[in-house]
Amino acid sequence: MAAWTWFHRLGSPPHVFAFARRWTPWFGGFAAVAMLIALYGGLVLAPADYQQKDAFRMVYVHAPTAWLSLMIYSTMAVAAAVGLIWRMKVAHAAAAACAPIGAWFTVAALGTGMLWGKPMWGAYWVWDPRLTAELVLLFLYIGYMGLRAGIEDPAKADKASAVLAVVGIVNVPIIKFSVDWWNSLHQTATVMRMGKPTMDGDMLWPLLLMFVAFASYFIAILLIRLRAELLRRERNASWIREVLS
Amino acid sequence: MSEFFAMGGYGQYLWPAFALGFGIVILNVVLALNSLANAKQEARRRLEIPQ
Numbered sequence: 001m002a003a004w005t006w007f008h009r010l011g012s013p014p015h016v017f018a019f020a021r022r023w024t025p026w027f028g029g030f031a032a033v034a035m036l037i038a039l040y041g042g043l044v045l046a047p048a049d050y051q052q053k054d055a056f057r058m059v060y061v062h063a064p065t066a067w068l069s070l071m072i073y074s075t076m077a078v079a080a081a082v083g084l085i086w087r088m089k090v091a092h093a094a095a096a097a098c099a100p101i102g103a104w105f106t107v108a109a110l111g112t113g114m115l116w117g118k119p120m121w122g123a124y125w126v127w128d129p130r131l132t133a134e135l136v137l138l139f140l141y142i143g144y145m146g147l148r149a150g151i152e153d154p155a156k157a158d159k160a161s162a163v164l165a166v167v168g169i170v171n172v173p174i175i176k177f178s179v180d181w182w183n184s185l186h187q188t189a190t191v192m193r194m195g196k197p198t199m200d201g202d203m204l205w206p207l208l209l210m211f212v213a214f215a216s217y218f219i220a221i222l223l224i225r226l227r228a229e230l231l232r233r234e235r236n237a238s239w240i241r242e243v244l245s
Numbered sequence: 246m247s248e249f250f251a252m253g254g255y256g257q258y259l260w261p262a263f264a265l266g267f268g269i270v271i272l273n274v275v276l277a278l279n280s281l282a283n284a285k286q287e288a289r290r291r292l293e294i295p296q
Contacts (some may be wrong), residue, residue: 028274035270044249061266101273108269115262119255175257217270224277230283235291244285244294 013230014239020223021243026161028220034213041206049203059118063191064214066109069137071170072093072102073220076144077169090226093233095147095165097225101218110134122184129178130186133171139196154233156163177210203214 042060049056076098083091098165113131126130128143137144144161151157179188191197234240252259289296 035267053255055259057252057255057259058262061263065266066270100276104269104273104276108266111265112262115258115265119258209283213263221273221277224281228281231250231281231288233283234288240288241292241294244289244292 011086011090013090013093013237016090017206017227017239017243019228020227023140023221027216027223030050031213031220034209034216038206038210038213043210046203046206047200052120055119056203058112059190059212062109062112062116063207065105065112065212066134067108067192067211068107068214068218069102069134070175071215072098072105073137073165073172074142074169075222076102076155077165077172080165083158084162084166089158089233090230092162093229094222095162096228097159097222097229099141099145099148101221101225103138103145106134106141110138110165114196119170127184128185130175130184131190133178136171137175139165139172143177146167 042057046057048054054216076095079091079095079098082088083095099211110131118124118125138213143163146186147164148157148161178184179186191204192200193205231240250256250260289295
């Protein structure tokens with residue numbers, strides 16, 4: 001019963017709007033503090049790597065942005081699927097709110113990866129499976145936003161873009177496991193793998209903290225964008241009068 | 246201090262990467278807040294709510 005009430009509330013725009021407004025500062029504040037501590041841990045406290053020396057510190061910006069680009073896509077696809085199955089407007093709004101954030105973090109993952117690739121591999125870009133699949137992810141995000149922008153009727157835009165988001169999810173495991181399935185230049189997983197992470201504790205904790213910080217940051221940004229989406233979608237709703245006056 | 250910024254000779258790649266990554270972190274805060282402000286303004290206009 002409680003679960004049903006919770007699910008029902010999740011579909012109610014005024015409830016979600018109020019929830020988003022209340023929780024944004026908490027998620028945002030925590031993310032900012034955690035990012036600063038993780039940066040200090042990664043750039044100052046962690047020792048240099050025995051092979052990559054100080055260049056390994058790239059991991060503290062590259063891995064969290066790349067991980068976020070995948071996590072945001074997964075969130076977007078799940079929200080889109082919920083929107084398709086239960087015809088929930090809030091879910092479609094959440095999916096639409098995810099796309100620009102995800103696209104930006106895919107750009108960050110590609111850009112920071114290029115800057116790591118140059119000193120380690122000797123080239124900014126190689127047509128490696130991991131890099132190519134991540135580039136496809138960027139095109140999926142852009143395609144999703146383009147599709148939404150191209151369809152005037154919001155209900156039709158929701159449906160069409162949701163189908164694209166759900167189908168595109170096949171790319172997520174391809175990116176994740178590309179380094180295991182093919183002979184990739186990209187290094188294999190260090191942290192998110194079966195068994196223990198192959199990283200020393202002094203290097204590991206700032207990275208794990210950075211992951212948590214980025215997750216919290218994403219929730220904060222998503223909640224802000226979700227509020228904007230809900231305001232744009234709701235027509236003549238009395239609750240909007242209440243929250244805006 | 247200059248040793249820290251040199252990062253063992255990798256500073257020229259490392260710092261631009263951090264600037265790009267965290268620049269996008271900050272940019273997304275600005276873009277999201279802008280989007281919310283625009284949506285509010287547009288909703289006020291649509292529903293004729295006084296500023």
